[in-house]
Amino acid sequence: MTRIWKRSILGGTFFAVAMVALVVGSLFVMVTLKITDERATNRANTRLMELMASAEQTAAIACFANDVTLATETARGLTLSSDVLDVAVISGGRELARVFRKGARQPPGNVPLPGRLVAPLYSPFNPSEKIGELRLDPNLESIRATVFEEIRYVALLLVLLAAAMVSAVAAVLGVLVVRPVKTMSDQLHVMDAGAGERLPVPRGHEESELGRLAGDINGLTGKLVAAAMKEHELRLQRELDERKYRAIFDNVEAGIFLVDGEFRLKSFNPAFGRLMRLALAERYREIAGFRLSELPWLDGEGLAALVNGCLADNAARSDDLELDLAEGGRRWFNLVLRPVGEGLAQGMASDVTERRLAEQKARQQLVTDDLTSVANRAGLEAVLRARIEAHASAEHTEFALLLVDLDGFKRVNDALGLPVGDEILRNTARRLQSCLYEEDVVARMGGDEFAVIARAGTGEEGVARVAERIVSVLNFSFLVADAPAQLGASVGVALFPGDGRDVPTLLRNAELALDRARANGGHRCQFFDSSMAQAAQALRRLDTDMHLAVRRHEFRLFLQPIVNLLERRLVGAEALLRWQHKERGMVPPDAFIPVAEETGFIREIGLWVLEAACQQLALWQGEGQEYYLSINISGRQVPDGLTPAMLLDATRRHGIVPERLVLEITEGVLINDMVKAQSWLAEVHEKGFRIYLDDFGTGYSSLSYLKRFPVDTVKVDQSFVRDMSDDSSDRKLVEAVVAMAHSLDMQVVAEGVENATQARLLRDMGCCHAQGYYFSRPVPAQDFAAVAEEITRRFALEQ
Amino acid sequence: MVGFQRIFFLLAVGLLLLPQAAVAGVMVVVNPRSSVDHLSRDDVINIFMGRFRQLPNGLPASPVDLPVTERAKPEFYRLLVGKDMDQIAAYWSRLVFTGRTAPPMQAGSVEDMIRYLNANPGAVGYMDSNDVDRRVKAVLELK
Known part of the structure; x- marks a missing residue:
């Protein structure tokens, strides 16, 4: 049973007001009664004092005159007051008179009563002389009765007042506050906000706090209703979305799953089940504990690392893992894990087997030579790195790197065409493999160069045997298009770790x-030694210096005069390249020209020579001299390094005719690439440049060259000329050359003429031109004028 | 303020205009043959105010008042107990009511008093100092 004041605000208010009024009223009444008591008592006392004062004078006179009658009368007058019990007049210690109130109980003996009042009596004629006293005993009972009466009256009034006030306050509160609140509360209690009902504002409270409260409640109700409706809409939308996502989840091709740190699958979609070839039983096995790790992963640690990494770092992780499925064999799956909180990771699995296989193939291709199916350069380097790494951790892992170059392959390839070349390369790879151990590796480095990594456990001799075997198996001849072709191999060996x-x-x-092996003629094997590295380094330095030399203007053209023996006059000069090295002094051409040819820098040098020669010719032309100038052309310059157009351009720029410029070539130029050399020569000759064939007699000296190429002049090598005077066979040889040249309508220049005898002999045999120390050493260009003068002077003297 | 000042002024003037007591002093006198030569002020008060009517020599004292016409009477009571005649009258009216004590006997004149003094050895009277002569004996001078 709930108490009414707890259930009803109205009852509660009345009860509270009444209780408060009771407590406060009681306190107030108590205080008031206390004050009233004191005041009534005081008032009685005052009254008695005043009473006494009124009788004092007469009592004093009675005392003064010792008049008992007067004293008695005075006392009796005082006892008329109901507040007085008895009165005594004392004169000089003697009781002059004592009167008790009539009807009052007489106190026993002479004991002083409580509350006794004593007033001193003074002589009427001398206020300082005390002559007696007036004693008055108040009638306490009477006084109390009076006071009590007053108190009762006051209390009654207060209680009535309190009751009236409480009633009034309660009534006002009830009407003004409680009833409207109760009404609002009751209405609110039964109000159906969802149906649009709102709380009415209590009448008369439109402006008050109650009105505002009602307004606020209505406002809040409105918001709540709106929020509830929104919530409802959202829930509907969410359910819709969820159904949508559920459909996606169920129908998507990728496997989607949720996994926890213990690899337990919390959820997965049908696609995941299909991908993982889960048995039907497993597919419907509830979340309770089917673990991702139970699948037949090949790399269980990889899976653990993936899941743990994802959950530990709270970051997405992805990896490809291989699954050995009973049906379908090994399949690769790409797993992407994304942490979704609460120790769970959401994963997506897709079958990437095709991609992985393609990648594997691509990787294989990267290190495989398409043509021969052996490793390519990258593959070789990878194997080398692996072997070197293995060496750090294991004994007896020395190995040898053999580079194999097919001698003469280029010619065969050029001559017989690419298909033949390819067949030869394939054949080479097979032959190489045939003479190697299982673990040895064959690679094609490119072109006709192969590499072999062979174990070197048996020492250098073992490697040498392998190399020799390679040289011998690759020394093969075969018929191609009815023509026998001969190939050989050069092998360069470097040992690991020694080299x-x-x-x-x-x-x-x-x-x-390998370079050394080739340089030594090929068909052989060469082990690396440190001198090769030094030589290579020297070459590299030389190469660097040559590049610098152009910029530092260290190259010079020296000119060696060429004379016409028959006409006894100077006709031209051969331009010879000299290198005045900043530190090493004069560098002989033999020391750098081969290197320049090797590196191709000869083309740069050649252009410089052409430019310098043209300048010299222009200078001579300005001086009115009609000398020609010959420059040496290297095989590497033909045909692209020094095209006919370049030559023509140079002569034109310097304003000279091409006929003044002589190009000296050697047989090497012609042998290198006969077809191209031939067309180059033809074109150059056609433009007007003259062609000298240098060093005639030292090489093949095939006469067919003279026939096939447009050569103007042959230069007889100085080795013939030098021994001509002593050796008659040499003399006859020169004689034959001169005769042959003349018969082919060519000129002859004899080189290396060192004395007058040689000059005379040559002139006698009809050799028209000559050069050599006898006439002049090669001299710097600025000295040439003086030398020309000297030669002219000598010819004049001889006559 | 002006009013008060005026009142004070009038009061002062009034006081100055009051007839000055021609009495030089009041002398308490007894029968010239009495053995009492001197009375104290308290003796005089006790005798005249009815408290203790006995002379130092043991004789009953009998006080005599001058008639109210004599200026010495109010002067005597004024000098003796500091009260005017009305107050003295009020005093006696209360005692007379009981009948126990009587006020001093009333003499008709100074001469009458002298006679009474000479006639009663216990009589005590008073008079203007100027009126004292050999027929009476001064026992206390009140100034």
């Missing part, structure tokens, strides 16, 4: 050894 501890060094050193 290099890293891939680039090993490759370079093997290459150096």
Whole structure:
């Protein structure tokens, strides 16, 4: 049973007001009664004092005159007051008179009563002389009765007042506050906000706090109703979305799953089940504990690392993992894990087997030579790196790197065409493999160069045997298009770790050894030694210096005069390149020209020579001299390094005719690439440049060259001319050359003429031109004028 | 303020205009043959105010008042107990009511008093100092 004041605000208010009024009223009444008591008592006292004062004078006179009658009368007058019990007049210690109130109980004896009042009596004629006293005993009972009466009256009034006030306050509160609140509360209690009902504002409270409260409640109700409706809409939307996503989840091709840190699958979609070839039983096995790790992963640690990494770092992780499925064999799956909180990761699995296989193939291709199916350069380097790494951790892992170059392949290829060349390369790879151990590796480095990594456990001799075997198996001849073709192999060997501890060094050193093998004629094997590296370094330095030399203007053209023996006059000069090295002094041409030819820098030098020669010719032309100038052309310059157009351009720029410029070529130029050389020569000759064939007699000296190429002049090598005077066979040879040249309508220049005898002999045999120390050494261009003068003077003297 | 000042002024003037007591002093006198030579002020008060009517020599004292016409009477009571005649009358009216004590006997004149003094050895009277002569004996001078 709930108490009414707890249930009803109205009852509660009345009860509270009444209780408060009771407590406060009681306190107030108590205080008031206390005050009233004191005041009534005081008032009685005052009254008594005043009473006494009124009788004092007469009592004093009675005392003064010792008049008992007067004293008695005075006392009796005082006892008329109901407040007085008895009165005594004392004169000089003697009781002059004592009167008790009539009807009052007489106190026993002479004991002083409580509350006794005593007033001193003074002589009427001398206020300072005390002559007696007036004693009055108040009638306490009477006084109390009076006071009590007053108190009762006051209390009654207060209680009535309090009751009236409480009633009034309660009534006002009830009407003004409580009833409207109760009404609002009751209405609110039964109000259906959802149906649009709102709380009415209590009448008369439109402006008050109650009105505002009602307004606020209505406002809040409105918002709540709106929020509830919004919430409802959202829930509907969410359910819709969820159904949509559920459909996506169920129908998507990718496997989607939720996994926790224990690899337990919390949820997965049908696609996941299909992908993982989960048995039907497993597919419907509830979330309770089917683990991702139960699948037949090949790399269980990889899976653990993926899941743990994802959850530990709270970051997305992805990896490809291989699954060995009973049906379907090994399949690769790409797993992408994304943390979704609460120790769960959402994963997506897709079958990437095709991609992985394609990648694997691509990787394989990257390191495989398409043509021969052996490793390519990248593959070789990878194997080398692996072997070098293995060496750091294992014994007896020395190995040899052999670089194999097919001698003469280029010619065969050029002559017989690419298909034949390809067949030869394939054949070479097979032959190489045939003479190697299982673990040895064959690679094609490019072109006709192969590499072999062979174990070197048996020492250098073992490697040498392998190399020799390679040289011998590749020394093969075969028929192609009815023509026998002969090929051989050069092998350069570098040993690991002796000849290099890293891939680039090993490759370079093997290459150096191979170069040496080739330089030594091919068909052989060459082990690397440190002198090769030094030589290579010297060459590199020389190459660098040559590049610098152009910029530093260290190259010079020296001119060696060429004379016409028959007409006894100077006709031209051969331009010879000299290198005045800043530190090393004069560098002989033999020391740098081959290197320049090797590196191709000869083309740069050739252009410089052409430019300098043209300048010299222009100078002579300005001086009115009609000398010609011959420059040496290297095989590397033909045909692209010094095209006919370049030659023509140079002569035109310097304003000279091409006929003044002589190009000296050697047989080497012609042998290198006969077809191109022929067309180059033809074109140059056609433009007007003259062609000298240099060093005639030292090489093949095939007469067919003279016939096939447009050569103007042959230069007889100085080795013939030098021994001509002593050796008659040489003299006859020169004689034959001169005769043959003349018969082919060519001129002859004899080189290396050192004395008058030689000059005379040559002139006698009809050799028209000559050059050599006898006439002049090669001299700097600025000295040429003086030399020309000297030669002219000598010819004049001889006559 | 002006009013008060005026009142004070009038009061002062009034006081100055009051007839000055021609009495030089009041002398308490007894029968010239009495053995009492001197009375104290308290003796005089006790005798005249009815408290203790006995002379130092043991004789009953009998006080005599001058008639109200004599200026010495109010002067005597004024000098003796500091009260005017009305107050003295009020005093006696209360005692007379009981009948126990009587006020001093009333003499008709100074001469009458002298006679009474000479006639009663216990009589005590008073008079203007100027009126004292050999027929009476001064026992206390009140100034």
